[in-house]
Amino acid sequence: MTNEAIKEYITGHIPTASFDETGEWLNILVESKQLKSLATSLNGQPIQLDFLFCLTCVDYETHLTMVYHLTSSKDRTMNIVLKANVDRTTPEIETVCDIWRTAEFHEREVFEMFGVQFLNHPDLRKLILEEDFKGYPLRKDFEDPINMIKL
Amino acid sequence: MLSLESITKTTQDWLLAKFDPTIALAIECVIVILLCITLFAVLGLVLVLLERKVAARIQIRLGPNRVGPGGIFQTAADTLKLIMKEGLTPDTADKFLFNLAPFVVMMVAMLLLAPIAFAKNFQIWDINIGVLYISSVSSLSVIGILMAGWASNNKYSLLGAMRSGAQIVSYELSAGFAVLTIVVLTGSLQISEIVAAQENGWWLFKGHIPVVIAFVLYIIAVTAETNRAPFDLAEAESELTAGFHTEYSGMKFALFFLAEYINIFIVCAIGATLFLGGWMPFHIGSWEAFNHIMDYIPSSIWFMGKTFFLIFLIMWFRWTFPRLRVDQLLNLEWKYLLPISLFNLLLVTVVAIMGWHF
Amino acid sequence: MFLKDYISDVYNGVASLLKGMRKTGYYFTHSKEIITEQYPDNRATLKLADRFKGEVVMPHDDNNEHTCTGCTACELACPNGTIKIITKFDITPEGKKKKAIDAFIYRLEMCTLCNLCITACPSDAIKMVPNFEHSVFDRSKLTKILNKPGSKIKEGIE
């Protein structure tokens, strides 16, 4: 499926989605509330983006951006990047781990590293850090006075 | 020629001449106990070194070679280290059972030494139900292992002990049936008579196919009974860290370790006695000259040679095979070894009744 | 049929086990296959690869001269702050001030031996040597000053 067809399909689904084709792959930016429904429909027919190979978050200091890299197991050359901006003070987004099971661990990692709350996640606990760890290490304003990252 | 038989005889005569019979018996007991403990210590040192050397050679390594020439004092150094280590007892353990368990295991191993014929007429106790005694006492060691596993208050230990219990109880059966084939052929439970029956040929060579099958079954069963790889589920270190002796350290651990090797020695000694003629030299029918030369080799050397051959075989298994899973282990026993050994026992009975053996 | 399967099961199983035992038995009896290296004993003959990255050194020639200009390219290239260069100003015979190194501090305990400083150096003043026996009794001994006392920069190196 070409990028044009995907764009058309997504515009049909969510008219407010904005596209960015300057990079290697097609970037789609949607509202955080619409992400779940778009993800569900992308996973199903006709596009079948059933392989979530990367899920992460980027801190732009004004807002956080969730980044989902999707591809199809039928056609691995078709890759799209799904993005959704979330608020920095109360980041919340619907989970996608019922669509792609791999998201369960990736979302737990994003939760502890960026503090994004994933709604309806079955088991949203810290995966890597200790339970009582304060702060979100991968945010840009995180400073740890004990374990210095800056040289 | 100075044989072990003449030494024991002279000692006994001398003791009886000097003291009255009760005191003489008591002194003899003390001597035997001291000899047993010495044998244990020496066997432990030798077998551990042997195992490490065999493992090294199989794994294209050199093995221990720093302490003493060729590393022969390595195990002595290890023992010294273990003695100096603190024997920790976990806080929540059942302290009495925890400390008792290694001694139970050790004691069972010691009891098993009694009926073994180390050389011609050199035996602690030639009991007339020797084979029965061995098979009944050897199954006691599971109590020590269960005790250790339960008392440690550690889940790995408990799982290891449970596995060990299931394993030893099942493999007792086929080991017992394998032993029975020889009993059927000999018609006696006494060790000395079983050895004497092999004067003109070892059972392995003159007992036809059933004895060969029984020998294979025996080796497999005792490998499992002594918790050796590929049946070392009780201490499977990649699954249960160290199984029933996870919590043990220092000398208490060393006792378990020693008991394992002593058990190997004992089961191999019994195997050698039953199937390979014990201390009997190797004789070939009517080759008088050859037989004569063979007779010149002391009987104790024959016995030790055969035993160590079997020990090597068991070590060879350990360093070649992967470990079985616990259900496969029981499958192997109940679906393969037990039916085969039952059938084999039937076969050997027929052979014995018809007098087909040589 | 069941019996036939049963027997072939047993036969194949035993055969596969014997095959493995033959292999291990082969190695047991062939001592020339042993590959153990007797490390401290073979130190005299031990030959490491010449490119082996073991430690950064600064080569000095017979006149106790090195080629380090103190440009701090290596310090900038180092990802984890292993190198610290303290510069001073020498007075040349002509009376001009010339920048030179006072101390080239190299912290071996922080070094990941990534070779980036060597590639960054414009005057080939430092290089990696295949020395791997770094154990010392005190961690502070791993902080080394690479330029030898009294050494100076080679003529003609800018």
Add this chain to the structure above:
Amino acid sequence: MYNETEIIKDTTELGPDGELVINMGPQHPATHGVLHLVVTLNGETIKKIEPHLGYIHRSIEKMCERLTYRQFIYVTSRMDYLSSHINNTACALLVEKGMQIEVPERAKVVRTILNELTRIASHELWIGAMAMDLGAFTPFFYAFREREMITDIMEDTCGARLTMNYIVPGGLMYDIHPAFQTNVKAFIKQFKEKVTEYEDLVTGNVIFQSRTKGVGVLTAEDAISYGCTGPVARASGVSCDMRKIAPYDAYDRVEFDEVIETDGDSFTRYLVRVKEMNQSIRIIEQLIDNIPEGEFVGKTKNVLKLAKGEFYQRVETARGELGVYIVSEGGTTPYRIKFRSPGFSNLSVLNHISKGSMIGDLMATMGTLDLVIPDIDR
């Protein structure tokens, strides 16, 4: 993660319904590092596995935000330390893509050969470790003998045995060792002779087969849903070889097969890796005599600056698909970097495929997933 009181509760009491909760790791012989699994058991049967990570988390992603595009490559060797060359290649490729650096042919071919050697070395170590998990100690030493030849080749050429840092943006750090080709050929010869030993000792062994066949079955749907890649997914019949899908370096000009099996159990995962080693040998054989002459590093600027934008590079490591995602603001350091490590996704499937099996099966499953803990934690 548990706090202190919970840990004590966990190890001394039974769970609800009389379940046994075992803390497997962080120090455990079969977890190969500091993986901590909280295993809920019913007798010997596994009811639930919960991985607790972070014992070797070094925050490489945060560290890389402070390092320049030349410097951050060395850190990636410490992620999946068994395929450090491939990790380095991924980062170098990404920087080359972002800056449009032309890489000389010689560098491309040498990189490909080194990557495949790394893959073989990684699989060799895995075979040994996996056999050791199942209780066979000896194959470990035989596998390490061949692996030693590869590390010697690496030592000659790259100057290090495990964390090479030989790849730089634009090519290689320095030229290959003069004896590189002869050594690699000697290795191929020995490998082909000795690979049959694994057949005798491991593959054909009846105990090994019964331990692994039908154990930890992963279906193709689950493999896709859990994002599994590498030999784990290929054993379930999912085609996911990045060398075929998005060829990089010299992979577009060599002939090799993507090994795909369909059973999805532990034994199949084992077979896929063994066959992959043979395919790697095939790739090396095609390239080793055809290393083009010329420069080993392309022309690069002294200070590397990526254009503003986002870049993603995928490579096939020995464990699966490694993705490097960089958000650049146009500076000399990445603004945000994310490593999509294959082990992280492969670990997430562990609970799913070992539920209902036994502790012994867990070792086989975990062994064939080929987990490298620093790769999972990063």
